[in-house]
Amino acid sequence: MTALLTERNGTAPRSTAPGSPPSARRRRPGRERAFDDVPRWQIYLPLGLYLLFTLVPFYWMLLFAVRPAGSTSLAPWPMTGAHFSKVWNERSFAVFFQNSMIVGVATLVATTLVALAGGYALARFDFRIKGAFMLALLCSQFIPGALMLVPLFEIFRNLQMINSLGSVVIAETVFQLPLSIILISGFIKNVPVSLEEAAWVDGCSRFTAFRTVVLPLLRPGLIAVGSFAFVHSWNHFLFALMFLSEQDKQTIPVGLNTLIGADSVDLGALAAGGVIAAVPVVVVFAFIQKWLITGFSAGAVKG
Amino acid sequence: MTISTTQRGRATAAVSVAAVLALTATACGDDGSGSGTEGSGKGEITFWDNNGGPRTAVWTEIIEDFEKQHPDIDVTYVPIPIADVQSKYDTAIAGGGLPDVGGVGTAYLANMVSQEALEPVNDRLEKSALRGKLVESMVESVRAAAGRGDDVYSVPTSANNGVLWYRTDLFERAGLKAPDTWANFYTAAEKLTDAKKNEFGYTIRGGAGSIAQALDAVYGQSGITEFWDGDTTTLNDPKNVAALEKYAGLFKRTTPAADVNNDFTKMVAQWDTGTIGMLSHNLGSYQDHLKALGEDKFAGIPAPIGEGGTRVQVSNPVDGLGLFRSSRNKTAAWKFIEFAASHASNSKWNESAGAIPANAEAAKDPWINETESTALAAKTLTDGSTKIVDLPYYLPDWNNISKADNEPEFQKVLLGKITAKAFLDDMAEQLNAANKEWKELGNG
Numbered sequence A: 001m002t003a004l005l006t007e008r009n010g011t012a013p014r015s016t017a018p019g020s021p022p023s024a025r026r027r028r029p030g031r032e033r034a035f036d037d038v039p040r041w042q043i044y045l046p047l048g049l050y051l052l053f054t055l056v057p058f059y060w061m062l063l064f065a066v067r068p069a070g071s072t073s074l075a076p077w078p079m080t081g082a083h084f085s086k087v088w089n090e091r092s093f094a095v096f097f098q099n100s101m102i103v104g105v106a107t108l109v110a111t112t113l114v115a116l117a118g119g120y121a122l123a124r125f126d127f128r129i130k131g132a133f134m135l136a137l138l139c140s141q142f143i144p145g146a147l148m149l150v151p152l153f154e155i156f157r158n159l160q161m162i163n164s165l166g167s168v169v170i171a172e173t174v175f176q177l178p179l180s181i182i183l184i185s186g187f188i189k190n191v192p193v194s195l196e197e198a199a200w201v202d203g204c205s206r207f208t209a210f211r212t213v214v215l216p217l218l219r220p221g222l223i224a225v226g227s228f229a230f231v232h233s234w235n236h237f238l239f240a241l242m243f244l245s246e247q248d249k250q251t252i253p254v255g256l257n258t259l260i261g262a263d264s265v266d267l268g269a270l271a272a273g274g275v276i277a278a279v280p281v282v283v284v285f286a287f288i289q290k291w292l293i294t295g296f297s298a299g300a301v302k303g
Numbered sequence B: 001m002t003i004s005t006t007q008r009g010r011a012t013a014a015v016s017v018a019a020v021l022a023l024t025a026t027a028c029g030d031d032g033s034g035s036g037t038e039g040s041g042k043g044e045i046t047f048w049d050n051n052g053g054p055r056t057a058v059w060t061e062i063i064e065d066f067e068k069q070h071p072d073i074d075v076t077y078v079p080i081p082i083a084d085v086q087s088k089y090d091t092a093i094a095g096g097g098l099p100d101v102g103g104v105g106t107a108y109l110a111n112m113v114s115q116e117a118l119e120p121v122n123d124r125l126e127k128s129a130l131r132g133k134l135v136e137s138m139v140e141s142v143r144a145a146a147g148r149g150d151d152v153y154s155v156p157t158s159a160n161n162g163v164l165w166y167r168t169d170l171f172e173r174a175g176l177k178a179p180d181t182w183a184n185f186y187t188a189a190e191k192l193t194d195a196k197k198n199e200f201g202y203t204i205r206g207g208a209g210s211i212a213q214a215l216d217a218v219y220g221q222s223g224i225t226e227f228w229d230g231d232t233t234t235l236n237d238p239k240n241v242a243a244l245e246k247y248a249g250l251f252k253r254t255t256p257a258a259d260v261n262n263d264f265t266k267m268v269a270q271w272d273t274g275t276i277g278m279l280s281h282n283l284g285s286y287q288d289h290l291k292a293l294g295e296d297k298f299a300g301i302p303a304p305i306g307e308g309g310t311r312v313q314v315s316n317p318v319d320g321l322g323l324f325r326s327s328r329n330k331t332a333a334w335k336f337i338e339f340a341a342s343h344a345s346n347s348k349w350n351e352s353a354g355a356i357p358a359n360a361e362a363a364k365d366p367w368i369n370e371t372e373s374t375a376l377a378a379k380t381l382t383d384g385s386t387k388i389v390d391l392p393y394y395l396p397d398w399n400n401i402s403k404a405d406n407e408p409e410f411q412k413v414l415l416g417k418i419t420a421k422a423f424l425d426d427m428a429e430q431l432n433a434a435n436k437e438w439k440e441l442g443n444g
Helices: A002-009 A022-027 A030-037 A040-066 A082-090 A093-124 A130-140 A145-158 A165-190 A193-201 A206-217 A219-235 A238-243 A252-257 A267-302 B007-026 B056-069 B082-095 B106-114 B122-126 B136-146 B168-174 B182-191 B210-222 B238-248 B257-261 B264-273 B283-293 B330-340 B343-353 B372-382 B398-402 B407-414 B420-440
Strands: B043-049 B073-079 B101-105 B155-159 B162-167 B199-203 B275-282 B298-301 B311-314 B318-323 B386-389
Touching: A040 A082, A040 A267, A082 A093, A082 A267, A093 A130, A093 A165, A093 A219, A093 A252, A093 A267, A130 A165, A145 A165, A145 A238, A145 B082, A165 A219, A165 A238, A193 A206, A219 A267, A238 A252, A238 B082, A252 A267, B043 B056, B043 B082, B043 B330, B056 B073, B056 B330, B056 B343, B073 B330, B082 B106, B101 B106, B101 B330, B106 B136, B106 B318, B106 B398, B136 B155, B136 B318, B155 B343, B162 B168, B162 B283, B162 B372, B168 B182, B168 B275, B182 B199, B182 B275, B199 B264, B210 B238, B210 B275, B210 B311, B210 B407, B238 B407, B238 B420, B257 B264, B257 B407, B264 B275, B264 B283, B275 B283, B283 B298, B283 B372, B298 B372, B318 B330, B330 B343, B372 B386, B398 B420, B407 B420
Parallel strands: B043 B073, B043 B101, B199 B275, B311 B386
Antiparallel strands: B101 B318, B155 B318, B162 B275, B162 B298
16 A cells, blocks of 8 residues: 555655565555654654643742742752641641542542433433423533522522532532533444343343443543543632631632732742642543543544 | 433423422522621631631631630631632622621721621720720721721721832842832832843732722822812822823833733742842731841832822721621620730731731730831831821722722733823722712712
8 A cells, every 4th residue: 555655656655664564564544654754853843842831830830839938949959848748737738638539539420420321311312302401501501600609509508518518519510510411422322322222132121231331331431521520620619619618628729729818928838739739630630641532532523 | 313201201300390499499598697696605606717828827826815715615717718708708698608707808898888797896896895995097997998987897907008128139239229219219110120131120010909009109109198089089180190100101111021910929929039129019928028038138118208208108908807797696706806806816916917906005016116117017007107098998899990890901001002091080980980879878
């Protein structure tokens, strides 16, 4: 194939290493070849610049977090852990971290489970108001959380749930669900229904067929939706601020904001708090990036 | 491929709709401004700190002291980030769940009073040990800020004051005089600027909080001492317009270009870590400067003196403690307020915050004179040498007018997109309308 293309174009394939086996050359698709023809620096230079642009704020945060107060050095040396110690021990970030983790994981589980059920219904069932329901899900994305703050506050107060992490989990889940349901529905539509039908023929119930046949195929989608729910609830500030009052219930974003005073700000502590807040998100993305990209592209294109 | 709809699906939908309606119905409860009760004077009270975080340690100490003195009262401390305190109060006023006691600044006092969230404390003050012990000018400030005649809605605890911080090392090196007059200020701003070396004479506040600082510079230069001339504001007086033109003209000429987005955190951070001659802020950033620069490299003075020979500055917000109408234990809540505003507690709190105490006895404590900037600020507020232009904090619209509505407009002035005159004329028009509306409601 490569040889044929070369003959037609009248040019030799520049990236083909001399002596490489013909079978290897044959495996290379045309588009990949096109990229191979581009000089490496034209790919890596823009990527490097973009990476630099993206990483400078992180470097700045790390720098402030580890350099001593009053230092103006642009290198993180001499290094100190004083800011981390201060926010973790004196400013209750150990507690905030634990609360954020509870909210994040609970929102992840609740969102994924409900979105799975809702997405399955939308993908596999046909009902009269399905179109309107989908439209309502889409429209709900336009409602800002702040608009619902007072009604939600009143509801949770009447349910005796103010100052409970449960109120934040419920609110976060509710706001995460529309997009999650739409995404999951798209993933499920990609799984041929004939696979389920085969399982039914073999005697499986609908639930067993779903659990044993469909669910394993949804792994990229579930990871995408779950991680999205986790990261969003981990970072979300408004509901935690409004629904949680006692200090031992507050979450990392609220804790970060308490590091900014009316007239003064401890930048070292703020940066150390920012690093603590960023670590779980970075770790989550590092582990799941492969699934995440697969999941989002699959759900987005064919939804 | 689709699969059939079931009866169970319809039932589920019906239950869901009913649940939503039921939850919506519960949203028609009280508005959080109920009358509350005096209570037994024992039990639990909740206190919202309006500057939660930086002051948590000192409040924890004061609460421990209070609970030792009143073992039958438990105080639940809730730190609220300062940037969000007003929205937290507004949500609780609308949805219920207000505390018994809360920190309230004069900047948003009128807004809370207009929503009937706070209880007047005149009678309680009359019978209290605090009677005659509070700095009169601060009591007057909180009274005026509430905008309800003689009623006082918060017990003042501290005041801040504008400070012009300057780098003594840079001034000495350039052979400049301290910027104690506006003429010296402008000279220093020019001489300390060398943009090629990333050195600037001044850092201007172009982002959040820019208006109050700009007004301070405007009235300070013009020498106009009243905000109102009858029912019309003096804001767009030609002298003020000229002053703003001169002040805004510093932008990019003697300041970093990024200043257009400066809130106080960015402004203080770049002054502490860069090579900038002067910074207008307040007493609150003293500790930051001390940590970053050390004691020998900076000093702070009150606003520069104008051509008329008098120092004029705008009023700074006074912080206080409010007693909430909805409290079920007002007696205990008031005991806490009295304790927090007493000599020992008030002195402890203000020493920690670097602010000026509202308790007159605390204001005479030795620590006040240990820091030159605090001593000068306290002197400025108490010796009568400085004319204070009272900003109309009592207008419920003041916060909107001085922040959301006009901060973006001030950025346009800095960027040269509108003139200083157009900006002041427009803001003056908004203020005159807000004042008229406020008076039509029977105030003033």
